[in-house]
Amino acid sequence: MEAEIAPTRSLTRSLFGPLRRAFGACGDGFRHAARLALDVALPTLCVACREPVNGEGVCASCWTKLSFVAPPYCPRLGIPFVYDPGPDMLSMEAIANPPAYMRARAAVRFDDVARTLVHGLKYQDRTDLAPIMGRWMARAGRELLADADMLIPVPLHWRRAWQRRYNQSGALAWVIARQSKVKLRADLLLRVKATQQQVGLSRAQRASNVQGAFEVSADRRSDIRGRRVILVDDVLTSGATVDACARALLRAKAAQVDVLVFARVVDSPKAPI
Numbered sequence: 001m002e003a004e005i006a007p008t009r010s011l012t013r014s015l016f017g018p019l020r021r022a023f024g025a026c027g028d029g030f031r032h033a034a035r036l037a038l039d040v041a042l043p044t045l046c047v048a049c050r051e052p053v054n055g056e057g058v059c060a061s062c063w064t065k066l067s068f069v070a071p072p073y074c075p076r077l078g079i080p081f082v083y084d085p086g087p088d089m090l091s092m093e094a095i096a097n098p099p100a101y102m103r104a105r106a107a108v109r110f111d112d113v114a115r116t117l118v119h120g121l122k123y124q125d126r127t128d129l130a131p132i133m134g135r136w137m138a139r140a141g142r143e144l145l146a147d148a149d150m151l152i153p154v155p156l157h158w159r160r161a162w163q164r165r166y167n168q169s170g171a172l173a174w175v176i177a178r179q180s181k182v183k184l185r186a187d188l189l190l191r192v193k194a195t196q197q198q199v200g201l202s203r204a205q206r207a208s209n210v211q212g213a214f215e216v217s218a219d220r221r222s223d224i225r226g227r228r229v230i231l232v233d234d235v236l237t238s239g240a241t242v243d244a245c246a247r248a249l250l251r252a253k254a255a256q257v258d259v260l261v262f263a264r265v266v267d268s269p270k271a272p273i
Helices: 002-041 060-065 092-096 112-123 127-140 158-164 168-180 203-209 218-224 240-251
Strands: 104-109 150-153 189-191 214-216 228-236 256-264
Touching (some): 112 127, 127 168, 150 168, 228 240
Parallel strands (some): 150 228
16 A cells, blocks of 8 residues: 555645645745835835835935945044054043043044934834944954943933933944944943933033943843953044943953044034144
8 A cells, every 4th residue: 555655645746745845946936026116116215315216225316415434434433534543542532531431433524414314223123224333343353243242322311211212222232233243232232321412512511410320230240341342323522422331341350441423513624633
């Protein structure tokens, strides 16, 4: 009986195998057609101006307005130089007012298009912007990510997190973690003081506003001790917020703290020293 069944199974496979493949090919064709119809009905839009684009990202017009940060720049602060002063040359800002963190890197300058992206993610529930912004950050921060132990997003106070429903820095850090395979730890650093927004404050007011605002709880300090940490935020303006975060992490005995942001404010070019 078994001998009779085996040829029957073989015959069945020979007859129905091509049919399965044909139906599979039809299924792939239907899926492709459905995707094409969806693209026609709902074309991909520029993440900045919302004009239709081919593929993902920004349109040609917005792309030309983005200013990506690339060498030469200050190795400490990541501030772009107008000319290449040679290796290891610091900016005047880095020498006059060195931060608590070791290095800072940004994907783009904070110009009009970058502002649109940041404000969309931060204030308009545009969480769809996080993937492309995070990928640009991962590319800009390759040097930092190569030897980092963990990513820590700049935290929101719980009241603001409740109102906003998500932390934009956490959304960016999640994308960077997936790109780089560096562990994301959003549970270690806390914002323990409800500070006012930094927009509109002077440099001195910004520093005062975030003084004592961040801490690592005593039961989590062992997770920080000896680790190389990257702080993730959306924008670096005066650096007061990330500096306060870095000081809290260093008090918890972090080995090193670096900073990776999507955009940084760049003042008028100044010569390096």
